[in-house]
Amino acid sequence: xxxxxxxxxxxxxxxxxxxxxxxxxxxxxxxxxxxxxxxxxxxxxxxxxxxxxxxxxxxxxxxxxxxxxxxxxxxxxxxxxxxxxxxxxxxxxxxxxxxxxxxxxxxxxxxxxxxxxxx
Amino acid sequence: xxxxxxxxxxxxxxxxxxxxxxxxxxxxxxxxxxxxxxxxxxxxxxxxxxxxxxxxxxxxxxxxxxxxxxxxxxxxxxxxxxxxxxxxxxxxxxxxxxxxxxxxxxxxxxxxxxxxxxxxxxxxxxxxxxxxxxxxxxxxxxxxxxxxxxxxxxxxxxxxxxxxxxxxxxxxxxxxxxxxxxxxxxxxxxxxxxxxxxxxxxxxxxxxxxxxxxxxxxxxxxxxxxxxxxxxxxxxxxxxxxxxxxxxxxxxxxxxxxxxxxxxxxxxxxxxxxxxxxxxxxxxxxxxxxxxxxxxxxxxxxxxxxxxxxxxxxxxxxxxxxxxxxxx
Numbered sequence: 001x002x003x004x005x006x007x008x009x010x011x012x013x014x015x016x017x018x019x020x021x022x023x024x025x026x027x028x029x030x031x032x033x034x035x036x037x038x039x040x041x042x043x044x045x046x047x048x049x050x051x052x053x054x055x056x057x058x059x060x061x062x063x064x065x066x067x068x069x070x071x072x073x074x075x076x077x078x079x080x081x082x083x084x085x086x087x088x089x090x091x092x093x094x095x096x097x098x099x100x101x102x103x104x105x106x107x108x109x110x111x112x113x114x115x116x117x118x119x
Numbered sequence: 120x121x122x123x124x125x126x127x128x129x130x131x132x133x134x135x136x137x138x139x140x141x142x143x144x145x146x147x148x149x150x151x152x153x154x155x156x157x158x159x160x161x162x163x164x165x166x167x168x169x170x171x172x173x174x175x176x177x178x179x180x181x182x183x184x185x186x187x188x189x190x191x192x193x194x195x196x197x198x199x200x201x202x203x204x205x206x207x208x209x210x211x212x213x214x215x216x217x218x219x220x221x222x223x224x225x226x227x228x229x230x231x232x233x234x235x236x237x238x239x240x241x242x243x244x245x246x247x248x249x250x251x252x253x254x255x256x257x258x259x260x261x262x263x264x265x266x267x268x269x270x271x272x273x274x275x276x277x278x279x280x281x282x283x284x285x286x287x288x289x290x291x292x293x294x295x296x297x298x299x300x301x302x303x304x305x306x307x308x309x310x311x312x313x314x315x316x317x318x319x320x321x322x323x324x325x326x327x328x329x330x331x332x333x334x335x336x337x338x339x340x341x342x343x344x345x346x347x348x349x350x351x352x353x354x355x356x357x358x359x360x361x362x363x364x365x366x367x368x369x370x371x372x373x374x375x376x377x378x379x380x381x382x383x384x385x386x387x388x389x390x391x392x393x394x395x396x397x398x399x400x401x402x403x404x405x406x407x408x409x410x411x412x413x414x415x416x417x418x419x420x421x422x423x424x425x426x427x428x429x430x431x432x433x434x435x436x437x438x439x440x441x442x443x444x445x446x447x
Binding site for chain 1: 154294295296297299300303306307425426429432433435436438439442445
């Protein structure tokens with residue numbers, strides 16, 4: 001009981017149609033919008049293909065760093081609060097741990113939003 | 120040249136033409152020949168001015184919602200001072216501050232970044248020519264006498280700038296821990312020797328100047344001009360986001376940093392390497408916050424724009440750049 005084509009297949013076809021068929025027929029601001037939408041379709045295709053494992057890994061890493069459980073948005077808010085509460089010259093190495101954790105998450109998101117950017 | 124697309128998308132083109140004609144001396148007739156850009160802040164139109172049997176090409180910039188007339192007046196004043204200092208800028212033909220309109224001469228040249236980078240690929244010495252033009256022009260801008268510009272906002276104080284970035288961060292509805300790290304980094308790293316305040320262009324980068332195969336023809340887009348630290352302009356020009364994929368060429372995707380520095384110093388500027396690094400972090404943070412703000416404007420229904428919504432998916436690029444810059 002699965003709808004076919006799935007989201008990734010449709011998004012790929014949408015991007016191709018926009019780029020190959022719609023774009024050549026447009027100009028000016030509309031042309032720019034079509035290009036942007038085709039790129040967004042490719043981003044969503046990659047996001048769908050990557051699945052939920054990546055955000056879950058980030059959630060677990062955050063829960064471990066902060067010593068508490070929660071959803072990803074809850075833990076991001078908690079991380080921000082935790083940074084705000086510390087002296088800017090905090091010497092526990094917390095900023096550097098946070099930086100490392102976020103960098104891994106950023107590389108995962110770049111693979112979806114802008115492949116090749118972090119290489 | 121900027122895109123000469125369809126005729127002006129103006130509901131009442133004849134009224135607009137008449138209004139623009141009335142700004143000019145003599146019996147001028149105006150024909151709107153194209154739209155260069157429809158920015159959020161202002162639109163730029165190409166014009167033919169017909170007067171005494173002669174036709175002159177010109178450009179009109181019209182603020183979308185009439186901004187503070189003082190801002191238009193300020194920009195016009197600045198363009199005149201820049202011209203006087205020898206900076207290549209379009210010659211002003213008429214200013215109507217109340218209507219938010221500036222008419223200036225048309226200068227042939229390319230402003231679209233990817234097209235400029237294609238010219239650079241095709242012509243061996245153009246990249247280094249553009250780089251030395253950038254260094255020379257910025258040094259000249261930074262030497263514009265500040266006496267008549269005391270009313271400009273001064274963003275040169277590093278501590279105050281870091282506080283402003285924190286205020287921008289707080290104005291976002293979602294938390295951004297990467298940008299929080301950025302604000303904390305700015306607070307920890309003070310500028311060693313603050314510079315005297317100079318005129319800072321504020322948006323000097325590929326896309327905001329006209330280039331030809333001979334180099335930079337004119338510096339455009341002065342609406343973010345302010346007083347501040349000269350290294351702010353140099354850092355902004357070299358942000359990765361303005362290299363359009365040509366990441367090895369730090370200066371706008373067309374030149375080397377050392378060549379920029381040499382040209383800047385040769386034209387009388389003083390290069391401060393630590394300040395350049397500080398402003399690189401500060402401006403990367405500012406642009407990341409700006410993209411997040413654009414996406415938020417769409418999500419909160421202030422505007423309905425797929426282009427602004429898509430900016431939200433570019434924030435991660437600036438996060439990456441920022442994290443790579445903050446190694447200590």
